[in-house]
Amino acid sequence: xxxxxxxxxxxxxxxxxxxxxxxxxxxxxxxxxxxxxxxxxxxxxxxxxxxxxxxxxxxxxxxxxxxxxxxxxxxxxxxxxxxxxxxxxxxxxxxxxxxxxxxxxxxxxxxxxxxxxxxxxxxxxxxxxxxxxxxxxxxxxxxxxxxxxxxxxxxxxxxxxxxxxxxxxxxxxxxxxxxxxxxx
Numbered sequence: 001x002x003x004x005x006x007x008x009x010x011x012x013x014x015x016x017x018x019x020x021x022x023x024x025x026x027x028x029x030x031x032x033x034x035x036x037x038x039x040x041x042x043x044x045x046x047x048x049x050x051x052x053x054x055x056x057x058x059x060x061x062x063x064x065x066x067x068x069x070x071x072x073x074x075x076x077x078x079x080x081x082x083x084x085x086x087x088x089x090x091x092x093x094x095x096x097x098x099x100x101x102x103x104x105x106x107x108x109x110x111x112x113x114x115x116x117x118x119x120x121x122x123x124x125x126x127x128x129x130x131x132x133x134x135x136x137x138x139x140x141x142x143x144x145x146x147x148x149x150x151x152x153x154x155x156x157x158x159x160x161x162x163x164x165x166x167x168x169x170x171x172x173x174x175x176x177x178x179x180x181x182x183x184x
Contacts, residue, residue: 044071045082045138057167059175060107065100067108067178069171072134074144076165077116077174079108081141088137089127101141108143111177118145 048056048068057069059079070078081104083097093101105123112118122144126133 043086043138044135045080045140046086048082049084053175054168054171057171059111059171060104060178062100062104064094064097065104067104069167069174070142071167073167074122074142075146075150077112077118077145077170079112079143079174081105081108081143083139086137087139090125090139093139105141105143107179111174111179112143112145115173115177116145116147119148120146122146 048058049061049066050056051058053059053061057071058066059069060067064085065081065083067079067081070080081101083093083101085093085097087093087097090098109121112121122142124142125139126142127136127139129136
């Protein structure tokens with residue numbers, strides 16, 4: 001049955017190829033279902049160190065800070081460097097925390113260059129909700145690997161980011177390549 005010339009019932013179109021490509025990202029459903037303020041019941045950066053490294057997406061642990069994968073990454077390999085202490089802004093960090101956050105950021109860049117052969121990085125800290133921090137109560141430094149070929153129309157037109165690797169695969173590769181304290 002048709003509703004007019006050239007129109008078919010939607011039921012007859014199932015499985016018929018069309019001009020649209022599908023990007024399946026089921027891992028994003030947790031973020032979507034969490035609503036506009038995800039992870040507000042528990043600080044994810046306070047909770048992660050109490051979990052196992054794989055479950056917490058942690059790739060390296062230091063004395064005052066640690067490194068984990070971003071659960072909602074901009075690119076594959078998007079890392080976060082966080083102090084263990086629950087502090088909101090950089091000026092509240094101790095000299096030891098600042099030094100270790102810096103050293104872990106440098107190590108993250110070196111590891112990502114090796115593991116993912118990236119061409120550059122975006123580094124940054126959004127401090128406060130007004131500045132764009134998704135978790136504004138706990139300081140964290142973003143380390144986002146970038147490639148000369150990683151930009152396409154998805155983020156601009158469709159507000160979608162294609163991520164070619166699963167978080168577990170990225171965590172395993174980065175953790176395996178992370179330098180041990182004795183080797184720097």
